[in-house]
Amino acid sequence: MTDQQLWQNILAGDEESWAQLIQRYQSLVYAVASRAGLSMADISDCFQQTWVSLYNHRKNLTNPSRLSAWLVTTAKREAFRLKELASRTVSDNLDSQEPDGRFLPDEELEHLENQAHLEIAIDQLDRRCQDLVELFFFAPENLSYKQIASTLGIPMNSLGPIRKRCLERLRKILIKNGFEGIRNDDSNPL
């Protein structure tokens, strides 16, 4: 189910869709909160507050295809608020510290959001494709096809055709999920 479909169900009060949406983006919200340098208790608060905000603002969210961006921005704001609160407590005893402009840069957050989209799409593949695609993307740069084939336990000469099929499936899922950046552009040949 796409984010848009889930969102329509949530607006109609469907609890199952709400749970599914949280399951889908929990690791993204957690990644934003945990990169802000908060304590574990504050990360937990940030996580919870982000979902409370989403639920409270559900009727104002006009573009559900940007849900992940909304979550990232809200988690960042909440993390910043908690960090500021924590630093104020510390500043009672130590020199005060202003939060600098490098707090969770947009580029890093965009990277996390894309990674979350990729992982969500990979989860929708069958098991064999999941394993292969995970290695294709997440393995270190210098890992060769031979090493990947050996890790997956498949013959080297099968890797190419399987990889082609799996990447094509992944591409279709990403496009269906609203990730337009990887769409074919055959009308504009290289």
Add this chain to the structure above:
Amino acid sequence: MGKHMNRKELIDAAKKQTLPKSGHLAECQECRNAVKLLEAFPVFGALPLNDVPKAWIDRAVSIIKESGISDKIRIIKAKLVFDSWTKPQIVGVRGGNSICDRRLRFESDTISFDLRAEKREKIWTFMARASKKDIIEDTLILAVGRQRFQADKSGIFEWQASRPPKNITLHTKTISIGLPELSWKKQRSN
């Protein structure tokens, strides 16, 4: 067209972020698609995003359940905007001490509610009319103490009682509009 590019070559091409105008990549759609994916998701060597503890998810999921009840019924308070008993009485217009007349008007963002009360002997007669504003679509029920009244075809509520009511509430399926508590002690003017 030649042999497909290996993973390292695809990653290198993705890092350059510009596709060549000649050579294998210019001719091979499969490799171009793979480069586009690696360009969009440069996660080589990265760890997958971490999942949060199940208890955090359960807590976030419960948000929809906790807010479910209050979400179904919206509670609104109406304001008293006119009370004839606070206006100077015009002597002689309503003759006869046995008649006690009071007119009240309440307003909220969803309704205007006019109430007229008359006491003859020991019996109070009430007549009320609610003018709905656009967001109310379903039937209004008037709750006066334990009694419930539905408007007639003209939208008028009518009832009698030995005592005037303190609390009046209007209900629809989704909204509950409470009127401010009413006092029936007439202020004496000097």
